[in-house]
Amino acid sequence: MPVRSTLLFILFSCYLLVSNVANAIVPVDQSNVAEEGFSGNVGISLNGQSGNKEEREYSLSSIIRYGHLANSFIFITDYNYSETNDLKDEDDFYSHLRWIRNDFFRPNVDSELFIQYEYDDIxxxxxxxxxxxxxxxxYNRQSESSEINTLLGLGAFYEVEESLSNNAEVSTTRxxxxxxxxxxxxTQFPFDAYLTLYYQPAVDDIKNFRAIVISGIEFKITQTLSLNVEAEVDHDSSxxxxxxxxxxxxxxxxTYSF
Known part of the structure; x- marks a missing residue:
């Protein structure tokens, strides 16, 4: 069996072995600038088990990009649901819309606006x-054999959170x-290794902060089909x-890319 085919077989086998792990990791757009027109990717996972334990898991995520001249629009969604023995143990949804004006301040320095909605019952x-x-x-640097992309951002946002159990509402500027x-x-075995870091302190109390770390490796199976192995650490101090x-x-x- 050719080396590339062997590698693809191993990757797909790993996917089958661990795909029953609930995946609530929000997809991260790794492109610096959206291509002209529409592009993006869609990921889906359906898992189940019956017998001594009845289990069902669903996961659907997408990244939709639209680029036109100096404007980039990015819409990200992620939904996850699972239940075990008819008891719900995961139900969360995330959506994020972002508008980027490339080179707004100077070359390679962009402006961006965004809105976001999410819920997480658990x-x-x-x-x-x-x-x-x-x-x-x-920052972007490319050669025949590799590519390096870097983004550094700063800004602020206003959020409103509501508790499911007691309807308490908390407003924070971060x-x-x-x-x-x-x-x-x-090269012959292409892959992307990525790391994303977020730090979001409240402007009136730096002890109240949220920190997120997302890392992963994306292996190209074909030009349009990829396998992502990912991990996420999400910390909320309050x-x-x-x-x-x-x-x-x-x-x-x-994921399937288009």
Whole structure:
């Protein structure tokens, strides 16, 4: 069996072995600038088990991009649901819309505005709504065998969170600092390794902060089909009552790009 075919077989076997892990990791757009017109990717996962344990899991994610001249629009969605023995143990949804004006301040320094909505029943989050903006600096270097992408951003947003258990509502203005790094290998066995960091302290109390780390590797199976192995650490210093401050998630995602 050719080396490439063997590698693809191993990757697909790994996907089948671990795809029953619930994957609630929000997809991260690793492109610095949207291509002209529409592009994006869609990921889906359906898992189940019957017998001593009845289990069902569903996961659907998408990244839709639209580029026109100096404008980039990015819409990200992610939905996850699972239940075990007829008891729901995961139900969360995330959506994020971002507008980027490339080179707004100077070459490679862009402006951006965004809105976001999400809920997470298990984390006692009935809804989180936020809107904000900022500035970002981007860097790209390419060669025949590799590619490096870097994004550094800062800004602020206003959010409103509502508790599912007691309907309590909390409004917060947060600063937003983030960094995205990607290393892509463009040889016989192409892959992208990426790391994304977010730090979001409340402007009136820096002890109240949210921090997110997302890392992963994307293996190209074909020109349009990829396998992503990902991990995410999400820390909220002031969650709602009876909710853990830190969540750690990992999983495998199969995506189709267009």
């Amino acid at each position: 984390a006692d989050l009935s809804s989180r709504k936020l809107a904000g903006g900022g500035v970002r600096w981007r 600063a937003n600092f983030y960094a995205k790094f990607l290393y892509g290998r463009r 969650p709602f009552t009876n909710v853990e401050e830190t969540d750690i998630e990992y999983g495998v995602r199969m």
